[in-house]
Amino acid sequence: MTIYITAHLCETASYTTRDYFEGAIMKPTPHIQTQFLSAHDVAAIVARTGIADTLNGMADYIRQDFMRWGDFEKCARVANHSKDGVIELMPVSDAKTYAFKYVNGHPSNHRFNLPTVMAFGALADVDTGIPELLSELTLTTALRTAAMSAVATIALARPGSRRMALIGNGAQSEFQALAFHHLVGIEEIRLFDTDRKATDKLMRNLAHTNLRVFACDSVAQAVRGADIVTTVTADKTNATILTPELIEPGMHINGVGGDCPGKTELHPDVLRGASVFVEYEPQTRIEGDLQHLPADFAVTELWRVLGGQVQGRSNDTEVTLFDSVGFALEDFSALRYMRDTAKRLGVGQSLALIPELANPKDLFSLIHPDATAATDKLVNLDPIRYLFTSAQTA
Numbered sequence: 001m002t003i004y005i006t007a008h009l010c011e012t013a014s015y016t017t018r019d020y021f022e023g024a025i026m027k028p029t030p031h032i033q034t035q036f037l038s039a040h041d042v043a044a045i046v047a048r049t050g051i052a053d054t055l056n057g058m059a060d061y062i063r064q065d066f067m068r069w070g071d072f073e074k075c076a077r078v079a080n081h082s083k084d085g086v087i088e089l090m091p092v093s094d095a096k097t098y099a100f101k102y103v104n105g106h107p108s109n110h111r112f113n114l115p116t117v118m119a120f121g122a123l124a125d126v127d128t129g130i131p132e133l134l135s136e137l138t139l140t141t142a143l144r145t146a147a148m149s150a151v152a153t154i155a156l157a158r159p160g161s162r163r164m165a166l167i168g169n170g171a172q173s174e175f176q177a178l179a180f181h182h183l184v185g186i187e188e189i190r191l192f193d194t195d196r197k198a199t200d201k202l203m204r205n206l207a208h209t210n211l212r213v214f215a216c217d218s219v220a221q222a223v224r225g226a227d228i229v230t231t232v233t234a235d236k237t238n239a240t241i242l243t244p245e246l247i248e249p250g251m252h253i254n255g256v257g258g259d260c261p262g263k264t265e266l267h268p269d270v271l272r273g274a275s276v277f278v279e280y281e282p283q284t285r286i287e288g289d290l291q292h293l294p295a296d297f298a299v300t301e302l303w304r305v306l307g308g309q310v311q312g313r314s315n316d317t318e319v320t321l322f323d324s325v326g327f328a329l330e331d332f333s334a335l336r337y338m339r340d341t342a343k344r345l346g347v348g349q350s351l352a353l354i355p356e357l358a359n360p361k362d363l364f365s366l367i368h369p370d371a372t373a374a375t376d377k378l379v380n381l382d383p384i385r386y387l388f389t390s391a392q393t394a
């Protein structure tokens, strides 16, 4: 007989912890299951929840986590660079839960018919290290990046902003457009991409919405008269998608695509002319458009604005700029959102990632079971106490 140990599966156990430790029953072999969400599962969650509610829910989780910023152990992500791209690991934890994301950025992947960005990640129990959730994060990253742009924009843009320019119409762009539509109240979007087919694809995908969508022939045409400008291009170079003469008083800019050393989108004078907000300053100094400015260039971490500690925009003519690079805490929030929603909807699968061992010191028994005495199954199961404790407080 098996008792399930992980947080969500423990609820199905038919024995109490007291029964277990007082020896009222035969001690079972621990059976650790990790919840798994495939890309198909996450797509099903979004389909059943609706894209607007998904983005809204994720934005709420992001806000909640940013507003308890001090609870998290944080670091800039670890990046391995190569000629065509980067592979990054993004860890973060609070006292209870650890999260990490693996993500790449290869703008020339289209040569191989592959996306620029692909990702997966995990949630784990801090007390024991048990991996509780393993999930796809390619689709989830697009959702969380869009939700994050909306959270920042609601905090920083002029109230009543209705018109946006969206530069870069690739994989992330629909999610950005829909987050701005549903969460910020954007009604009109002007599009530009150097690849007209990408813009046509975006227009097709937004055709069923109430958004008014226009394709433009240049960045300048798209940006003119916009309340909000979002750049989400991919090119492994220091591009200057936005130059100072394009920026109008009162605009809010989201620079989403400049997220790596040597991969930026904004002319440095665009930042100099704006109040600049960032996710986690030590990371953005390395990866954001901020990398072109001296170390003493003043920026504000967004959590301070969300927590009401500092003001976002001070007047209607100020230019505000969110230099987004993507911070691990957003993935922590996104993974939490997906875990909770999957549980509510009954979506996902279980994985046997961690070996079942009668004696946790006898890992070798996994490949040589004959050498393990039957009595080993009844001894030395102390880690279960920790597993149960974490399961009950999860």
Ligand SMILES: NC(=O)c1ccc[n+]([C@@H]2O[C@H](COP(=O)([O-])OP(=O)(O)OC[C@H]3O[C@@H](n4cnc5c(N)ncnc54)[C@H](O)[C@@H]3O)[C@@H](O)[C@H]2O)c1
Pocket: 105, 107, 116, 117, 141, 142, 145, 167, 168, 169, 170, 171, 172, 173, 192, 193, 194, 195, 198, 232, 233, 234, 235, 239, 241, 255, 256, 257, 258, 259, 324, 325, 326, 327
């Ligand atoms: N900040 C974050 O949290 C975050 C999260 C995810 C992705 N990103 C970044 O967002 C960017 C877009 O990602 P994606 O998955 O949509 O990539 P994608 O390759 O699917 O789309 C990028 C689009 O940008 C266009 N483009 C390139 N150079 C351009 C230029 N000079 N002017 C106009 N358009 C141009 C390309 O033609 C392409 O259609 C990438 O740089 C990625 O690294 C950032």
